[in-house]
Amino acid sequence: MQDYSSITRLIRKSSWLCLTMLLLSTGSFASEADTADVIYPERMKSRSTLETIAYIPGAIVHYPIHLIFTGFGGTVGWVVDTKVIERVNDLLTSDDELRGLQPTYSARTGAGANLYQKGLLSGFAAHNKDTATLTAAFGFRGRHYYQLLWESIPLPLHRTDATLTARQRLFPEEAFFGVGPHSQLGNKTIHSHRRTRISGDLARDLTNMVTVKVAAGADWNEIGDGAEANEVDDDGEIEEPSTNRTYTEAMLPGVIDPAALGYVGLGFEIDSRNRPGDPTRGVHGHLSSKLHSDLEGGHWGFVRSEIDVSYYKHLIYKRVFVFRAAVSSNRTSASGRAIPFYELAELGEDNTIRGFERNRFRGRDKAIGSIEYRFPLRDIWGESGLDFSLFVDAGQVSSRGFFNDVRWKDTLIGVGGGFRIWNLDGMVAKVELARSREMWRIYLVLN
8 A cells, every 4th residue: 555655656757847848948948939049950961062063964864854744744733623625615515515615736737616516417416426517727827727537427327427528728838858768857859739629438347346337539739838938047048948939740759739539448446445545455447448549531540558556555544655656658559650759758746656747758658656655644434634744756668679778777766755635536736745856846736
């Protein structure tokens, strides 16, 4: 009992001692906080002087890239957070979702709008999938693009539909650098290209994944002076000469003579993707061959064969690798026939090798390979979302035989990354930054 009392007194004394020390320490901290002469320890430098000097070049290179991607991320994040795309779409779409107006933009066609109407052949019934779309887009220096597209037109034949297209476009400042894998950036010339096209396709589903297509159409092409061709700089030199004044028709078929081309073709498409807008697994590809002939004589004639396959491999948590391979070949259809230079295979578009100027390389054949890694940043109930991607593109063009004039060391490579907004039907918007051996390039695509 005595031991118990001793323990109790010891606990009480310890408690009073702790309380007293707590009060004293609180008062001490308060008095120090009120004192102006408090000296805090300085933070140590994170780098030595030598390390800082070595760091500066890398920081100079990295900082603009960091700013660009930060700006892209902030802009795209703001678009997703504010749901501005959904709100604009709701504002411009009818209550039954059969009619609507969509803004559109690409670097090639300019800015414009898509006006669409669904179910034209079914009394405007929502279950019919045929859609007619009228597109008008405008850019700088008189650039314009008009298209009437009527797709998924149901036909009496089982599992068969049709697509009709009428298109007229004027690109007033197209670039040409030469033919073959060794064309030089300094040999750039510019020209205008006016094209009118009427075409029709018949598609029949053989299975749920395989579709056979028969295509026919006609193109009317005309080449002219570029919008700013043959302008003279301060030194009295021509900055960008005109293509049709630099080359003769014998040197470059199609640069002077207009070309009216008709074509017929056969193709197969395979699509086993789990969803078109944001596929995480499956294969999507097409194989086609088209015969192009002169509608006004016997000057033009060639066969274009293409194969393009993409494979989607899901890793984990919607992390996806996209592997793509594509080959295109153009061959004259008979002796004495020619291929207009603008119909040759091309590298420089955003669906070829990103990071080069449009039309940078042309040749009879081209081969492309790419690897892209996508991971989700936002996912809204699996119906729309935002992805970030990193990619590497590689490829080459050839003009003699089948890549007989290509060396491995001349392989064209582009690397970069970007953001992609999607919904269940497909891609809504895309912003990408790519780098090649020649330039940086930004790609922006909307609808």
